[in-house]
Amino acid sequence: MLNIDGFAYNNRLRHVHPLEKAGFAMITMFLCLGFSLPVISYLVIILMAAAIVGCAGIPLKIYLKLMSLPFTFLLIGALTIAVSVTTQGVDAGWLAGITVSGITVGLTYNGLATAGGLFCKSLGAVSCLYFLSLTTPAVEMTAVMRKLKIPSLFIELTDLVYRFIFVMLETADDIYISQSSRWGYASLKTSMKSLGQMTAALFVKALHRSRMLFIALSSRGYTGQINVLAPEYTVSVNNIILIAVIESTLLITAVLLEVGKIG
Amino acid sequence: MADYILEAENLNYAYPDGTQALRNLCIQIPKGRKTAVLGSNGAGKSTLFLHFNGILKPQSGTVRFDGKEIRYDRKPLLELRKNVGIVFQDPDSQLFSASVYQEISFGPLNLGLPEQTVRDRVEQAMTATGINELKDKPTHMLSYGQKKRVTIADILAMEPQALICDEPTAWLDPKYAKQTVQLFNEISRNGTTIILSTHDVNLAYSWADYIVILSDGRVIGEGTPDSIFTNDDLIRGADLEKPWLVDVYEILAERGCIAANMPLPRDKEDLLKLMDCHDKSGGEQENYDYSTVGNARRERNKLSARCKGL
Ligand SMILES: Nc1ncnc2c1ncn2[C@@H]1O[C@H](COP(=O)(O)OP(=O)(O)O)[C@@H](O)[C@H]1O
Numbered sequence: 001m002l003n004i005d006g007f008a009y010n011n012r013l014r015h016v017h018p019l020e021k022a023g024f025a026m027i028t029m030f031l032c033l034g035f036s037l038p039v040i041s042y043l044v045i046i047l048m049a050a051a052i053v054g055c056a057g058i059p060l061k062i063y064l065k066l067m068s069l070p071f072t073f074l075l076i077g078a079l080t081i082a083v084s085v086t087t088q089g090v091d092a093g094w095l096a097g098i099t100v101s102g103i104t105v106g107l108t109y110n111g112l113a114t115a116g117g118l119f120c121k122s123l124g125a126v127s128c129l130y131f132l133s134l135t136t137p138a139v140e141m142t143a144v145m146r147k148l149k150i151p152s153l154f155i156e157l158t159d160l161v162y163r164f165i166f167v168m169l170e171t172a173d174d175i176y177i178s179q180s181s182r183w184g185y186a187s188l189k190t191s192m193k194s195l196g197q198m199t200a201a202l203f204v205k206a207l208h209r210s211r212m213l214f215i216a217l218s219s220r221g222y223t224g225q226i227n228v229l230a231p232e233y234t235v236s237v238n239n240i241i242l243i244a245v246i247e248s249t250l251l252i253t254a255v256l257l258e259v260g261k262i263g
Numbered sequence: 264m265a266d267y268i269l270e271a272e273n274l275n276y277a278y279p280d281g282t283q284a285l286r287n288l289c290i291q292i293p294k295g296r297k298t299a300v301l302g303s304n305g306a307g308k309s310t311l312f313l314h315f316n317g318i319l320k321p322q323s324g325t326v327r328f329d330g331k332e333i334r335y336d337r338k339p340l341l342e343l344r345k346n347v348g349i350v351f352q353d354p355d356s357q358l359f360s361a362s363v364y365q366e367i368s369f370g371p372l373n374l375g376l377p378e379q380t381v382r383d384r385v386e387q388a389m390t391a392t393g394i395n396e397l398k399d400k401p402t403h404m405l406s407y408g409q410k411k412r413v414t415i416a417d418i419l420a421m422e423p424q425a426l427i428c429d430e431p432t433a434w435l436d437p438k439y440a441k442q443t444v445q446l447f448n449e450i451s452r453n454g455t456t457i458i459l460s461t462h463d464v465n466l467a468y469s470w471a472d473y474i475v476i477l478s479d480g481r482v483i484g485e486g487t488p489d490s491i492f493t494n495d496d497l498i499r500g501a502d503l504e505k506p507w508l509v510d511v512y513e514i515l516a517e518r519g520c521i522a523a524n525m526p527l528p529r530d531k532e533d534l535l536k537l538m539d540c541h542d543k544s545g546g547e548q549e550n551y552d553y554s555t556v557g558n559a560r561r562e563r564n565k566l567s568a569r570c571k572g573l
C-alpha cells in the first residue's frame with residue numbers, strides 16, 4: 001500500500017491532469033465490466049499493462065507483483081464458480097465429475113467458461129484501478145472528487161484519514177523501535193504485552209493529536225469546513241483526443257464482436 | 264495606533280486538570296519588533312500564545328490586540344485570527360493535508376479572499392520560505408525542517424500583523440535553525456511583529472529586540488537583551504544560562520582584556536571588533552563604534568593570541 005503511494009508521486013504521468021487519468025481508468029473499467037466477451041478483458045489487461053509499465057514507467061516486476069496480489073484471491077473465487085453441483089447426473093456438458101450417492105460434483109464447460117470470464121473481467125477491472133492508484137496521488141483524487149461535487153464531508157474525511165495514516169504509522173514505528181530496543185518483543189509473552197501497550201499508546205496519541213489539530217485549524221480560522229485549493233493542472237487536448245480514440249476503438253471492437261457473436 | 268500590538272493584564276489560566284499555567288501574568292509586546300519569550304519547559308509560553316489567538320479564554324484578566332480588548336464572539340475572533348497567526352511547535356499537529364499547496368491555501372481561503380488572490384499568496388508564501396520545489400511532494404515525505412517551513416508558509420499566506428512561533432528552532436539542526444532565523448528577520452523587515460518562544464538563550468540574545476522571561480506562569484523580567492542578560496539574579500531565577508557572548512565579554516572585561524561599560528556585543532563580530540579597538544586605543548575608548556572594522560583575519564589572529572595569553 002505504501003509502495004503504491006510512493007509510485008503515485010513518482011511516475012511519468014504524475015503531471016497529467018488527474019481528471020484525464022481518472023476518466024481513462026473509469027471508462028475503460030466500465031467497458032471491461034459491461035461487455036461479457038473475454039477478449040475485451042484481455043484487451044483491457046494488455047492496455048492497462050502498457051499504460052502502467054510503458055507510459056507511467058512503473059517497473060514491470062513491481063507491476064506483476066501487484067497484480068499477483070488479487071490473482072490468487074480471484075483464482076479461489078473463480079474456482080468456486082467453476083465447480084458445479086447437481087443431482088441430475090452427468091451429461092454432455094460435463095468435463096469431469098464424481099458422483100457420490102446421487103450428488104455429482106464436478107466441472108462443466110459452461111461453469112468453466114463463466115468462471116474464466118469472471119476471472120478475466122475482475123483482473124481487467126483491477127488493472128484499471130491500479131492504473132489510477134499508481135499514477136494519481138490520493139490528494140489529487142480528492143481534488144477530482146471535489147470537482148465532481150462529491151459531498152465535502154466525505155472528501156474532508158478521505159483527506160484527513162489519508163494524512164493521518166502516515167502520522168500514525170510513524171508514531172507506531174517509533175514506539176515499536178523503542179519497545180524492541182528494550183527487549184519488548186523478545187518472547188511471545190512480551191510481544192503480546194508490548195503490542196497491547198502500543199495500541200493503547202496509539203489511541204491516546206490519536207486523541208491528543210486530534211485535539212491539537214483542532215486547535216491549529218481553529219487558529220487559522222476553521223469554522224467547520226476545510227476549504228482548500230488544489231494546484232491548477234493544465235488540460236491537454238492531445239491526451240483527451242488520445243483517450244477518446246482508445247476508448248472508442250475499444251467500444252467499437254466490443255460492439256462488433258458482441259454483434260458477431262449474436263449473429 | 265497603540266505602541267503595543269498584544270497586551271495581557273492579570274491573566275490567570277488553569278487547565279481543566281487543575282494545573283495553574285498562568286498566574287496574574289502581565290505582558291506587553293511592542294509593535295513591529297522582534298520579541299523572544301524565554302522560559303524553561305512548562306513555564307507557560309504555549310499557553311500564553313493560545314490566549315493571544317483567542318483559542319483559550321482567560322479565567323480572569325484581559326487580552327488586548329492593538330489596544331482593543333479581545334471579544335470572544337465568532338466574528339471578532341475570526342478577525343483576531345486573521346491578524347495574529349501561530350506556528351505550532353509540532354508540525355505534524357498543524358499539517359492537516361497531504362498536499363503542501365492545499366495546506367497553505369487553507370488559511371487565506373478562510374479569510375474569504377478571492378481564488379486568484381489566494382493562489383498568489385500561496386505562491387508568495389512558498390517563495391518566501393523557499394519551499395517552491397516541495398509543491399508536488401506529499402507532507403509525509405518531507406523532512407522535519409521542511410515540514411517546519413511549510414507550517415511557517417501556512418501562516419505567512421494569511422499575512423498576519425503578528426506572527427507567533429512556538430519553539431521554532433527546537434529539533435532543528437544548526438543550518439536549518441540559522442535559515443529559519445534569517446527568514447524571521449526578512450519577515451520582520453516589512454513591519455510584521457514577530458514573537459517567538461525558545462529556551463535557547465543565545466538565539467534570544469542575538470536575535471531579539473525585546474525579551475520577556477517567563478517562569479511558572481509569571482513574567483519575571485522583561486527588557487532589552489542587554490538589560491536582561493546582565494541581571495544575574497534574574498537569569499538564575501528563571502533556570503536559564505547566560506549567552507556565551509555575555510559570558511565571554513564579562514570575563515574579558517574583568518581581566519582587562521576589553522573595556523568594561525561598553526554596549527554589549529550582539530554577535531561574534533562585535534566582540535572581535537571590541538577587542539581589536541581595545542588594542543588600538545590602549546584600553547581607553549570613549550565613543551566606541553562597532554563599525555570601525557579591521558581586517559577579519561588579523562582580528563582572528565589577535566583573538567587566538569589573546570586566548571593564549573589568558
Ligand atoms: N492540555 C493541558 N492539560 C493540562 N495541563 C497542561 C496542558 N497543556 C499544558 N499544561 C501544563 O501547563 C503548564 C504550562 O505549559 P505550557 O504552556 O505548555 O509551557 P511551555 O510551552 O512554556 O513549555 C505546564 O505545567 C503544563 O504541564
Ligand SMILES: [Mg+2]
Nearest residue numbers: 308309352429
Ligand atoms: Mg510549549
